[in-house]
Amino acid sequence: MNLRKYFIMGSQNCDRKPEDILEEAAKSGITAFQFREKGEGSLTYEKKLALGRRLRDICARHNIMFFINDDIDLVEPLAADGIHVGQDDMQLEKVRKMFPDKIIGLSVSNQTEADNSTVQLADYLGAGSVFATSSKDDAAQAVGLKWIRDLRIQYPNIPIVGIGGITEENASSVIDAGADGTAVISAITRADNIGAAVKKL
Numbered sequence: 001m002n003l004r005k006y007f008i009m010g011s012q013n014c015d016r017k018p019e020d021i022l023e024e025a026a027k028s029g030i031t032a033f034q035f036r037e038k039g040e041g042s043l044t045y046e047k048k049l050a051l052g053r054r055l056r057d058i059c060a061r062h063n064i065m066f067f068i069n070d071d072i073d074l075v076e077p078l079a080a081d082g083i084h085v086g087q088d089d090m091q092l093e094k095v096r097k098m099f100p101d102k103i104i105g106l107s108v109s110n111q112t113e114a115d116n117s118t119v120q121l122a123d124y125l126g127a128g129s130v131f132a133t134s135s136k137d138d139a140a141q142a143v144g145l146k147w148i149r150d151l152r153i154q155y156p157n158i159p160i161v162g163i164g165g166i167t168e169e170n171a172s173s174v175i176d177a178g179a180d181g182t183a184v185i186s187a188i189t190r191a192d193n194i195g196a197a198v199k200k201l
């Protein structure tokens, strides 16, 4: 499992074809992709599934791990490698029972969430928002690099990806704080040159 450069995207994040953005990012070295079709302007039902299929195919061609955000019912139709759930999504225990062999990621944004979660059932943790983000409407306040350091000390053996407001400029600070990877939306979807952005990340 390589979560070093974890790209997250849905059509609502794109001002051009999501397939073209993912293709460029895939060619340039992302190691994992999460289909997060969610929020204002996002697709639903058949259109969501159809886009998911096209994005899934791109990942398969480039040998990049494909994750689904939230939507348990898309995991099998899209033959996803894994699923990412947060504190307001289906409970981790249930997801693990449903998909014993899939990679499952869990969001933990603070100590209370970590203490109240069955963290050991997760294959990796999404930690954030590290910095302020404009890509998630209901994002909690930024928790900073300290949260990455704290999580790393408490869970030395669980892979951690930092998320939220991560850019080419601050990505290395997230890794230095103890994360195994960085998860980004806008650092790639809004980049003038996606290839250069992915490489710099």
Ligand SMILES: Cc1ncc(COP(=O)(O)OP(=O)(O)O)c(N)n1
Binding pocket: 006, 008, 034, 036, 038, 069, 070, 084, 085, 086, 087, 088, 089, 105, 106, 107, 125, 126, 127, 136, 161, 163, 183
């Ligand atoms: C890798 C990664 N980390 C955290 C999240 C956030 O998940 P969640 O808190 O469930 O919020 P939504 O993305 O569902 O709005 C993530 N998606 N990926």
Ligand SMILES: Cc1ncsc1CCOP(=O)(O)O
Binding pocket: 008, 128, 129, 132, 133, 134, 135, 136, 139, 163, 164, 165, 166, 183, 184, 185, 186, 187
């Ligand atoms: C999905 C998600 N979860 C916490 S912050 C965030 C959005 C990250 O987007 P960006 O990389 O553009 O800040």
Ligand SMILES: [Mg+2]
Binding pocket: 069, 070, 084, 085, 086, 087, 089
């Ligand atoms: Mg979620």
